[in-house]
Amino acid sequence: MAADAKPSSEKRTLTHSRGRSKPGRREREALRAAQSSPRGALLQSRVLPGRAPKWQRDRLVRLNQLIANHARHKRASDARAVFAQIVSECLEPSARTFGSLVNMAVRIGDLAQSQEWFDECCRRGIDPGVVTYTSLIKGFCEAGLMRKATRTLEHMTRAGTPPNLRTLNTVLRGCRRHGNVAVATTLLRRARTWKINPDVTTYDYVVATLCQGLRVSCVRRLLTRLGPKCGHGTAHLWTYVAEACLLSGDRLSARRALIRSEAQALGGCGAPDGRDLPVSTAEFEAFKKLELDRRASLLRSHLKQHSSRSARSQVMSLCRLFVLPVTGSEQLSARIFVRGLAASFGLRPLLRRLHRRSSRVLRAAVSARFGAIVDVSGTLDLRRACRGGAKLPLKLELCSGDGEWICAQAKADAGHAQWACVEWRRDRVFKTYFRSFLTGVSNLCMVSGDAARVLTHIAPGSVDATFVNFPEPPVWIHSKKSLQSDDEVYHLLTERTLQLIHRSLKHHGTLLIHSDNGAYMQRLADQLSAMEGFSPSSPGDTFRIESSSRVPVWQGSPGVECQVADPEASSYFDRLWKNGRFVKRFFLYVHRDDKRCDVLSSDCQIIPK
Template sequence: MFVNLVSREGLVPSPYTYASLLNAYVNTGTMDGAEALMERMRDVGCAPNVVAYTTMLKGYMLVANVDAAWRTLNGIMHNRMSPDSRAVNTYIRVCVRCGNLQMARRAFDRMRDWDVVPDATTHKLIGRLLAQGLKRDELKALIKRTVKGEHLRWTKDPSSGPCQFWRAGKCERGVNCRFYHDDSIVQSDARVREIESNDTLASMYVNHAHASAISGDVKQSKKSLRKAAEYLTENVTAEALTVGGLKDKDERAELFRQTNRDELKLEMRRIEDFVERLMSGKQQPPKLDEHLSRSLIFSSRLFQEVPERGAKMSSEEVDALRDNLYAALKDTMGLNDDSDGSVKRAIRKVIAKDGTIRFDRMFGRSKKEKRELNVEVAAGNGDWAVAQAKTDASADWISLELRHDRVYSIFSRAVCSGASNFAAMGGDAAYIMRRYVASESVSHVFVNFPEPPHHSGDAAADNSLALLNEEFFRDIHACLRRAYTSTDAPGGLTIFSDNHRYMQALARTLAELDIFTARDDVDLASGAPANQYETIRGVRLYQGVPGPSAGHRVYEQSYFDRFWENGQHVDRYFISLVRK
């Protein structure tokens, strides 16, 4: 369409035209095309603006390339522009996704040089990273500065001149306005500003409470939880939003904000319960080193060159892998002092000589001990898998997630639950399942609420970010245990979603592969037989919530489940198959 408009219609593309095309490249993970388009813009004299650079930063976030993101952020300065708060926050999101506190700190410390004021989003993101790294003192100091408003500059300085928009009742630039905001002038969006400020401080205090709890400082955790409760806004009614200035705002955006408030409350209850169990002696204080020894943090980078299945790793490559996994725990998970070397030794034992994962060593099992090993892919915050592990202690459970902030949430749930049969893994599932998971080592793979590859409704739409494709299903098949005798249970695959159309597409893909077969006697979470289904080329697509025969030991809502239920998406569908 772009080529036709230019070559046939003779139209001259504007920066907005380029921005739309750039966004299409970025949203599909086609960063080489996005980079080429940026060069083309320069060549034809349509210099990329801050919006274009921010779009590129979003792309590097999606593929988790923090080095390229840093070069892009600096590229704004090199082109005689200044990054705005949206660009800086997008870059810090890249760091959050990769768990890179050091690179996030670098940008945060330079914001004053760039004349950018940290806003609510900046503080939430940095607070999250500091908590993940167990930098409690640094996070506490940041909270104090935020409460005092030390980050504010021009808006609190009368000498910078009055803001005319503020005087009229509403300034869209917020903390990054260059003019004075007189607090005596009531704003039309005052309620919205108060909500955002309170939500930010509540989020930071909850992060501090969490870091304190898993560090064993229960008194400080309770203190931070009390402060979070003071700031956490109650459910915001539609009437309050109308009065508060959100009348014309996107309802979906407010649904997202309200869901996040609900998630904060759930997190507070989870931490409170954990602290109470510790104080009452019902649960022993967490041994972080043991949990860290079971946590494998691979690279979050997408589109790494994937080797052939079964390709051998050299001894040098295996040693480098072990070193990188250990370094990741120190750099991103708060491992500060491994003085006796126990964590390092444990990580070395978990990785076999061929580079595959020794799951028996991960959970401290003997090789002869026959236990189920279940893996949840794209696990979100890990609520579902933790619930399964607590319900069924006879099996081992792993949650595998790409985004590092979610990996840390999974890790924290493992620590707080005290479950010794549960572990967190981070990284690109397409690479990990192919490279590091040995053939026939997994009992069941679960995918809950997978993200559709496109939103257009066009099944032929291309998106290289899509995980559930033919190659990935073949890798799952290779990882699943084989049934050698009539008493053996073959490895299984269960996919659970609210998206009917996407599930139909996945059923067609699985049918064409012809490497899985139907599972007998599928039931629902209610215990009833699953008798409502449609058959798509031989694959059954069930309606409802899967039960124990499909591997779901207990029904547990995930974050995505709660989010879509809040949006009145209540229909559920699942596919349950076994290895042929």
């Protein structure tokens, strides 16, 4: 470069520091478009902000970075304060400003606020961009509002902002979590019109969703067409196929799919393009591979030791699955549960295997079975969900994850207790159901829905023991500042939820909360101490942490004294934290004490005995 030549970046700096010159050709075209086209305001917003003085643009960049940082740490009030500062300094917010604000609201679960930020962005004539659209879609998907997510996707394409691979995978991840089989199939077809090349993650979400719905033939065609495109990345996909084939009664195809999975797994691990993965990612991928090997081993063992089941018995076993709708005020009924099984858990493919008349008879039997468990008021008597369980104690786990822990407990408690689990994500409910199928657990029923909502439908005083393992704190940061934040962040164990747990428990029924987060457990201990209706129970010979709370925090793992039938049972998250060196465990153990029910919320309908 010549000595007197200036770098291009310096030339741009000098150009923008000259104050307000006349608009250039491109800016004049944008202004004309704003007058003649409905989308002109969006085109104008892409050009005019560049005319602001450099110091204003630099200031906006700095404030946008602050908002993004507050969003990462879920500090909503701080992010709002920075936005107010942008407005007070007469700066023009950008698409990145609103993108960070939408992301912040999504991260704390405030979808109403995220929609307000998005609407404000559009009102100002700013093109939200693909990042902001994707953040809003992510919020709807995490809340299970898949209709709103797909509508936002349609609005995005009509506005001239084509979705990218991340947007597609975000919606497909929501489809997998909430069992939207039909939507997943449609999105994969539309990816070609959006000129998106699906990756391994895309096929993972689609195949897992289709296998959950037992759409085995569709998955086979997809994987055959995919061929060696993703290499060893498809090994676990054939494991999904083997599971779906087994549940469909096709044991031969299940064996073949498992053999194919093992053959492709020999390809090793790494990035799809052959690059080495980062250390942390490689460790997590290795852990996931071990978990898949555990599932495949369990599948092989079942294929060797058990014979095939009839289609009727397989359909009737689905009656242990209760699928609550995500939204709507419709009263719970047998028809709703049948509809949930048909939409997400393969009831239709199973019935198609039968003669048409037999299919109608069996569908009526499923509806009658559900009708015996839910009454006209929508109250669930989960003790009747399994044969012989009406006279047994009922034990309930909230947020059961993949179900490994509760399946072990139910198996150890066979003939002594009836177990039930509640899980928000339908893909995890499916994994729990499949594990119970492989391990022969018949005294376990599964409820898919939000725990707080499910508790309002459980018969009062019907539960003998409730378990909550590794609840997520209000903010996923292990610091006192985060736990004491004034921002309202959604989490499970609110005071309202604890009151509903109390309502569902019998007199002297117990509540056990188990976690690796000592600070969060101390906060919950203080919360339970301040509430009426709970008293501490003794867990036996366990180390007690010094605390001023009426409810003590115990260090260690709960045993049989806490009604844990199999103390040695582990879970996916338990092994994950041990793998990451989080080895300390803490728990709370309390029971319902009706003598302390003087000051309880009347809407919980708790009546002291």
